Amino acid sequence: MKHVRVGLVVPSSNAGGAAAALGDRHLVTGVDHTAFPTFDPAATVTFYRDVLGFPVVHSICAAGWGPAGHPDFIHFFFDIGGGDRLAFFYYFGLAAPDLADGAGDVYARFPADTPIWFVHSRHLALHVESQEHLLEYRRRLDASEWPVEMQIQHETIESIYTHDPNGYMVEITRAMRPVTPQEDLDANLTIDALVDIAARPGHSMNDLLVRKAELITERAPRWDADRAGDQPASPQPAEAGR
Amino acid sequence: MTGRMFMLDVPENVSIVEAVHALPDVKVCRLGPYFVIESDAPISIPRRSTGVRHAVWYSFLAGLDGWRVAQWDKDALRTEAS
Numbered sequence: 137m138k139h140v141r142v143g144l145v146v147p148s149s150n151a152g153g154a155a156a157a158l159g160d161r162h163l164v165t166g167v168d169h170t171a172f173p174t175f176d177p178a179a180t181v182t183f184y185r186d187v188l189g190f191p192v193v194h195s196i197c198a199a200g201w202g203p204a205g206h207p208d209f210i211h212f213f214f215d216i217g218g219g220d221r222l223a224f225f226y227y228f229g230l231a232a233p234d235l236a237d238g239a240g241d242v243y244a245r246f247p248a249d250t251p252i253w254f255v256h257s258r259h260l261a262l263h264v265e266s267q268e269h270l271l272e273y274r275r276r277l278d279a280s281e282w283p284v285e286m287q288i289q290h291e292t293i294e295s296i297y298t299h300d301p302n303g304y305m306v307e308i309t310r311a312m313r314p315v316t317p318q319e320d321l322d323a324n325l326t327i328d329a330l331v332d333i334a335a336r337p338g339h340s341m342n343d344l345l346v347r348k349a350e351l352i353t354e355r356a357p358r359w360d361a362d363r364a365g366d367q368p369a370s371p372q373p374a375e376a377g378r
Numbered sequence: 379m380t381g382r383m384f385m386l387d388v389p390e391n392v393s394i395v396e397a398v399h400a401l402p403d404v405k406v407c408r409l410g411p412y413f414v415i416e417s418d419a420p421i422s423i424p425r426r427s428t429g430v431r432h433a434v435w436y437s438f439l440a441g442l443d444g445w446r447v448a449q450w451d452k453d454a455l456r457t458e459a460s
């Protein structure tokens with residue numbers, strides 16, 4: 137007998153069969169929740185529920201238990217669409233960090249001279265379907281204490297950015313066009329190349345571009361043939377730009 | 379030695395390929411969903427000739443064979459023999 141985490145008791149033979157049937161499938165369906173601490177629950181609720189309009193969909197009031205010194209806490213969740221949720225922890229009696237010096241948010245503080253691109257590299261990006269919807273969120277934020285700090289549009293995406301009351305950077309973004317199948321191939325070649333070179337001391341973008349060219353030469357003709365149902369072809373003169 | 383530059387065939391990159399066609403002694407082919415730019419000598423692509431803005435300009439390059447990047451800034455992408 138095998139116990140699975142949800143508490144069901146499943147015969148091991150069935151469990152093995154299920155594993156065989158599911159072994160090559162992508163099974164997750166989205167973000168159940170991603171969680172952040174807050175030291176200002178009132179402002180957090182104002183920002184997410186009242187300004188952005190994200191419903192509160194779940195909360196847990198829990199006495200501190202487990203590790204010694206764990207404070208009592210509230211774990212609360214906002215609906216961010218698609219069945220996904222953004223959650224916060226509020227710990228009673230836990231002192232807030234000193235935000236007077238340095239950069240970052242209430243969870244992660246950095247020296248003041250930390251490059252802002254690094255501080256902003258970790259952020260939450262929420263998706264909308266259209267510019268109309270993006271601008272509606274811009275309108276809501278601009279009427280609040282947390283106006284949009286930056287709006288960027290380039291050839292593939294348009295995004296607005298602000299920081300929530302906890303200092304977490306929040307992006308709302310839309311795609312300017314659908315992602316094409318060849319971009320999925322390209323993404324996989326990039327990541328395979330990166331994995332291949334990442335252990336080399338002093339690796340650089342040039343190393344990645346050289347390794348990726350090798351992978352393109354190896355795999356790109358096969359991808360084309362798979363899509364066309366033909367044999368791999370020799371390079372043909374390009375039509376674009378002619 | 380012939381060098382090759384690879385670019386993915388996506389709408390944003392087409393104007394870059396068009397600019398490359400105007401360069402001397404450069405051949406443009408296809409390999410799967412990639413454009414392959416070949417030349418016996420390293421090449422330099424002036425950014426302004428492509429008409430693309432920064433987000434595309436600084437991310438269009440997919441691979442290099444026989445070359446490495448010697449310059450990639452707001453003015454040009456220039457390769458040199460590796």
